[in-house]
Amino acid sequence: MDGSRRQPDQEQVPGHSSGERTTGSRQGLGFTRQPEESQEGEGLPAVDFTALVLSFRTSALVHLGLINDPATGEGAVNIDEARQMIDILSLLQQKTMGNLNEEEHRLLEQVLYELRLHFVNSTAAGSRR
Numbered sequence: 001m002d003g004s005r006r007q008p009d010q011e012q013v014p015g016h017s018s019g020e021r022t023t024g025s026r027q028g029l030g031f032t033r034q035p036e037e038s039q040e041g042e043g044l045p046a047v048d049f050t051a052l053v054l055s056f057r058t059s060a061l062v063h064l065g066l067i068n069d070p071a072t073g074e075g076a077v078n079i080d081e082a083r084q085m086i087d088i089l090s091l092l093q094q095k096t097m098g099n100l101n102e103e104e105h106r107l108l109e110q111v112l113y114e115l116r117l118h119f120v121n122s123t124a125a126g127s128r129r
Contacts, residue, residue: 049104053089057111060085064115064122079123086115 045051061067063082068075093108100108 053108053111056085056089060115064118082119
């Protein structure tokens, strides 16, 4: 891992040259993959890197007891789950090194800083009880 930008993986489709990309459905082992359809009009937010990072952030904040669970409206502290969310974001940071634009890089840095600070404060408060 030298931090250099990786090239996207290219799928080899039988019968097509390596430089040619296909857009139709593809048959895999036990499934057929259809081209992605737009989610416009379905009321779902676009799935992108920012949404992924913010989703993990929200989960970590719920597990730290800083916000209520959006699904249940209840709050509960689970330090192990919070630690796992932070570890997942840290892994994501390591695996995407050199492949993020400036905005994505800054967002991930800020979210990890914020969550680590809350985690330390939560565990320190728990040890004083």
